[in-house]
Amino acid sequence: MNDYLVKAMAYRGFVRAYAVNATQTVSEAQKRHDAWNTSSAALGRTLIGSLLLGSTVKGDDTITVRIQGDGPGGAIIATSNGSGDVKGYIQNPHVSLPLNEQGKIDVQGAVGTQGIFSVTKDLGLKEPFSGQTPIVSGELGEDFTYYLAVSEQTPSSVGVSVLVDTDDSIKTAGGFMIQMMPGADEEVVAALEERLQHLPKVSSMLDEGKTPEEILDFIFGDEPVAILEKMPVQFKCDCSKERFASGLISLGTQEIQAIIDEDHEAEAVCAFCDNKYYFTEQELAELKQEAVKGNT
Structure with missing residues (x-):
């Protein structure tokens, strides 16, 4: 099945919801960068979060996420657009740490717990919009959630998850984003918080064969979910020899x-x-x- 993202609404439009299967997308990134398991999970989670944020803008408008923590993975950068394209890299792709206390991949160990989480939105206006928050977790789902709450004043819950196989290949990868619209009932917020606390990892649900639509159904329980759009997503880079040639020209004659x-x-x-x-x-x-x- 090809990767795709769904956009949906629930609770009479007071809740926006997004879910994505990004397994092939993250797998492509892992192969291109020869990323080891902990770096793969950290980069993959960043790519998934960027896809979720990118799905809120139009067409060619872009969102760039920069995570600059104090862990051995170094900086992680991902750029996505409103058409479902994403690209990204981790400064040190060769990080493989022991499992954490929960027996999970130690993404926090690779990212670090001190540093800056920043998002730049280029919406085709004169100046791009930029916001930044401190890294609050290093697990990244919480960091996307915190950024949205503080920098964009949007109460949200973001889950990003990557299941890495024993040979460092990507088994499954995906995530969700739930956002409260102004006027959302406190009871709705409490009910969703309760359900999200008991939600299995998205990568585990994908591994069981669940689709993004079924993941949203699981999150919302008996509440009907209205699917608004289904959009393919992919790892896609817009680099070219011409672009690098322009970069060389800009160095000047002496440097060339x-x-x-x-x-x-x-x-x-x-x-x-x-x-x-x-x-x-x-x-x-x-x-x-x-x-x-x-x-001249």
């Missing part, structure tokens, strides 16, 4: 000449997807000419 003199060629590597782009000495010379034109 230094590369020609020292290396006679250049290799550019995309941090998000690990694609590599090669530039021959002839191509570098042409880019240098472009830089000369740009300065």
